Amino acid sequence: MTKQDQFDVIIVGGSYAGLSAAMSLGRSLRKVLVIDSGKPCNEQTPYSHNFLTQDGKTPKEISKIAKEQVRDYDTLQFHDGLATEGKKTENGFEITTEKGEKFGAKKLIFATGIIDDVPKIKGFSECWGISLIHCPYCHGYEYKGKKTGIIANGERAFHISSLVNNLTDDLTILTRGKADFTEEQFQKLRQHNIDIIETEIDEIQHQNGNIETLILSDGKKLNFDAVYGAFLFKQHSDIPDSLGCEFTEHGHIKIDNKQNTTVPGVYACGDNSCAMRSVANAVYTGNLTGAMVNMDLTNEDF
Numbered sequence: 001m002t003k004q005d006q007f008d009v010i011i012v013g014g015s016y017a018g019l020s021a022a023m024s025l026g027r028s029l030r031k032v033l034v035i036d037s038g039k040p041c042n043e044q045t046p047y048s049h050n051f052l053t054q055d056g057k058t059p060k061e062i063s064k065i066a067k068e069q070v071r072d073y074d075t076l077q078f079h080d081g082l083a084t085e086g087k088k089t090e091n092g093f094e095i096t097t098e099k100g101e102k103f104g105a106k107k108l109i110f111a112t113g114i115i116d117d118v119p120k121i122k123g124f125s126e127c128w129g130i131s132l133i134h135c136p137y138c139h140g141y142e143y144k145g146k147k148t149g150i151i152a153n154g155e156r157a158f159h160i161s162s163l164v165n166n167l168t169d170d171l172t173i174l175t176r177g178k179a180d181f182t183e184e185q186f187q188k189l190r191q192h193n194i195d196i197i198e199t200e201i202d203e204i205q206h207q208n209g210n211i212e213t214l215i216l217s218d219g220k221k222l223n224f225d226a227v228y229g230a231f232l233f234k235q236h237s238d239i240p241d242s243l244g245c246e247f248t249e250h251g252h253i254k255i256d257n258k259q260n261t262t263v264p265g266v267y268a269c270g271d272n273s274c275a276m277r278s279v280a281n282a283v284y285t286g287n288l289t290g291a292m293v294n295m296d297l298t299n300e301d302f
């Protein structure tokens with residue numbers, strides 16, 4: 001590895017969280033490499049909402065502006081590709097890419113996001129992020145007053161229905177198996193006229209991702225304008241795990257209030273370490289991480 005391949009900080013993941021961290025560090029004249037494989041979780045969604053100044057823009061438009069602004073900082077470098085390995089070295093860390101390139105840094109930031117473990121229902125992936133919604137704050141307003149389904153069960157379904165109930169009074173929960181609610185939850189759902197259907201879904205019929213009909217395994221057809229889904233997820237990158245980072249019971253990278261993971265010198269920001277999933281939160285936590293990493297580097301050097 002040459003001196004040119006040595007950085008103060010490597011940021012793995014160059015979407016909203018990673019670029020935001022890069023901006024703080026670029027403005028602090030830190031030598032930074034951002035490695036990004038270009039697969040943000042929201043890439044299929046036609047319009048991104050609830051991020052001040054960019055409401056209703058496409059996800060690509062937002063990241064294009066972000067990249068243009070971040071690229072103006074001279075000490076930042078960008079590498080398009082997948083980081084596949086990370087290891088601790090005497091002076092910090094080494095990251096290897098899928099092409100075998102090696103880069104070193106004193107500090108590592110993971111801004112790698114998560115991958116939704118969506119069900120294998122015919123038509124599901126084509127609608128994901130369009131009329132199949134993960135979050136009421138991001139896309140619920142656009143479907144206010146509409147006929148709405150929720151594909152989820154138990155606590156997740158109860159939580160989403162309580163939020164969406166404020167946006168529409170035509171709500172059905174599709175549990176795809178025996179409904180798993182407490183008696184108190186059943187009562188609340190009944191009180192708000194929220195239907196529960198336990199039958200498995202065989203197919204989602206749609207026009208260009210816009211849901212029209214759900215076909216159930218008993219042949220029944222149900223029309224919806226929008227359907228929410230709440231699913232488990234996995235980390236987009238397994239490098240934090242291989243470096244020894246600990247995870248929460250829900251699968252997020254464990255961090256403290258300064259974005260430190262449980263491995264000294266390794267930080268995380270954005271969706272990979274936080275349940276509040278939004279562009280605004282990714283930008284905020286990235287911004288905070290950049291400042292915290294700069295502070296740690298400053299304290300070590302000054």
Ligand SMILES: Cc1cc2nc3c(=O)[nH]c(=O)nc-3n(C[C@H](O)[C@H](O)[C@H](O)COP(=O)(O)OP(=O)(O)OC[C@H]3O[C@@H](n4cnc5c(N)ncnc54)[C@H](O)[C@@H]3O)c2cc1C
Nearest residue numbers: 013015017037038039041042049083113129270271278279
């Ligand atoms: C369908 C959908 C719609 C959404 N709509 C909205 C919305 O309208 N408004 C809103 O505020 N939020 C929305 N969100 C949430 C928002 O998109 C996320 O909170 C945000 O993208 C998180 O940013 P991030 O930088 O943490 O992760 P991501 O944006 O997911 O980016 C992670 C980046 O890391 C890269 N990466 C991962 N592993 C590696 C590796 N090993 N090497 C190199 N690169 C790697 C990926 O390729 C990707 O570019 C939506 C989410 C989904 C799933």
